[in-house]
Amino acid sequence: MKTSHDELLDRLFSVYREMMVAFEPGPSFVAEVWDTIRTRNEEQSGWAADLVAWAPRLALSAVAIAGLLVGFHWTQASQRDESELLNATYVDTLALDSMDEHDGAVWVVARYGQ
Amino acid sequence: MLVEPETIKKAQSGDDEAFGEIIRAYRKRILGTVYRMISRGDDVEDVGQEVFVRLYDSISQLRTPQVFEPWLYRLTVNACYDYLRRKRREIDVRMADLSEEQIVAIDAALSGRRAIDDSHKAGAKELLEVVLGRVSKEDRMLLVLKEIEGLSLKELSSVYKVNTNVLKVRLFRARKRALKAYGKITEEASQRLAQTEGDRHEDQP
Numbered sequence: 001m002k003t004s005h006d007e008l009l010d011r012l013f014s015v016y017r018e019m020m021v022a023f024e025p026g027p028s029f030v031a032e033v034w035d036t037i038r039t040r041n042e043e044q045s046g047w048a049a050d051l052v053a054w055a056p057r058l059a060l061s062a063v064a065i066a067g068l069l070v071g072f073h074w075t076q077a078s079q080r081d082e083s084e085l086l087n088a089t090y091v092d093t094l095a096l097d098s099m100d101e102h103d104g105a106v107w108v109v110a111r112y113g114q
Numbered sequence: 115m116l117v118e119p120e121t122i123k124k125a126q127s128g129d130d131e132a133f134g135e136i137i138r139a140y141r142k143r144i145l146g147t148v149y150r151m152i153s154r155g156d157d158v159e160d161v162g163q164e165v166f167v168r169l170y171d172s173i174s175q176l177r178t179p180q181v182f183e184p185w186l187y188r189l190t191v192n193a194c195y196d197y198l199r200r201k202r203r204e205i206d207v208r209m210a211d212l213s214e215e216q217i218v219a220i221d222a223a224l225s226g227r228r229a230i231d232d233s234h235k236a237g238a239k240e241l242l243e244v245v246l247g248r249v250s251k252e253d254r255m256l257l258v259l260k261e262i263e264g265l266s267l268k269e270l271s272s273v274y275k276v277n278t279n280v281l282k283v284r285l286f287r288a289r290k291r292a293l294k295a296y297g298k299i300t301e302e303a304s305q306r307l308a309q310t311e312g313d314r315h316e317d318q319p
Contacts, residue, residue, distance in 0.1 A: 005293050008224050012242050012296070013261040015230055019239040020262070023146040029159060030137050033166045040167065 116140055119179035126174050133173070137166050144190055150258045151194040153247060164193045184272035187265065191255055191273060198251050212240055214310070217303035241299070248295035253288035260285060 116139040124132035145162045152161060168189045176185055216237045223234045230238060246254045259265045259273065267278045274281065 004225075006289065009289060009293055009296070011224050011230065012238060012245070015235050015238040016242045017262060017264075019235050020146075022142050023149050023158065025141050025145050025162070026159060029141055029145075029162070030134065032159075033137055033163050034134075036163055036167050037170050 115179075115183060116143070117182075119182075122173070122176070122179035122182050126176060128174075133170060136169070140186065141166075144186065147187070147190055147258065147263055148194060150246075150262055151191075151251075151255050152197055153243065157197065161193050161197050164197075165190050168193060181272060184265075184269050187259065187263075187269075187273045188275075191259070194255065195251070212237060212244070214303040214307040217241060217300055218307055221300040221303075241296075244299060245292055245296045248299070249288065249291050253291055256284060256288050257292060 117136055121132045121135050125136055141162065144165055145158055148161045148165070149155065149158045152158065165186070169186060172189070176182060216234075220234050220237045220241055223230045224238065246257065249257070256270075259270060260267075265273065267281055270281050271278050276284075
């Protein structure tokens with residue numbers, strides 16, 4: 001149920017609606033909306049075009065960097081294997097080959113320590 | 115609706131001419147709503163432009179043309195919120211042209227049962243603007259959409275994406291706060307008027 005206060009507010013809104021005048025936009029309003037839309041689209045498409053232009057170069061650079069990393073890792077690994085082979089004696093190598101896994105581990109600990 | 119559903123469908127599929135028709139059909143209504151929400155004439159066109167740009171960006175996401183108007187009002191409410199947040203200020207409406215006598219007379223006219231005469235109508239409109247300037251921006255926007263723009267509860271529930279019961283509670287509270295603000299304004303005016311009259315009596319020999 002509405003109180004008299006509610007009625008008062010209703011009357012105030014009713015007078016407001018009655019006295020309300022339509023807001024008249026400037027003559028260039030529609031043109032300005034289109035300008036804003038076009039500017040925004042150009043900015044977005046400019047950014048997208050830059051990305052498309054740079055994408056092959058970025059991909060090529062990534063492949064080159066990955067290739068360098070793999071090459072470096074492979075060189076390091078082969079150098080380590082070679083040095084281990086050169087430091088071991090002929091007898092050590094033969095002994096390692098003839099041992100099973102457990103004995104080999106015991107031998108390695110005994111030979112090189114913890 | 116101010117445009118045919120077919121026009122909205124065309125605009126959704128990228129027809130710029132159809133979108134132009136939508137702008138021309140809705141610009142006055144949207145700018146009027148923006149004006150009543152932000153209450154700053156200088157920035158109304160900027161905020162209105164933002165509404166239509168957002169509409170252009172999002173119109174393809176609209177499921178059916180039937181919900182176009184609540185969708186447009188939602189964009190309008192959001193653009194107004196963003197504007198007010200950016201400005202970091204509450205709506206400030208001063209009683210520049212309303213005297214205490216006028217406020218008291220308008221209050222008496224509104225409280226009575228008789229029709230409000232034309233001499234008080236312009237003042238009453240201004241008084242409501244002051245009242246809406248004294249409540250929060252959330253209350254103001256809700257009251258503008260419901261009581262001035264005339265949106266139904268169903269339409270409002272599409273705008274705010276809440277059910278009608280929640281809206282009824284929000285509206286009840288918003289109206290209560292508006293009435294409180296109205297009461298404060300009229301009470302202050304009565305007190306000032308009484309004080310001025312008292313001072314006048316004291317000055318008389």
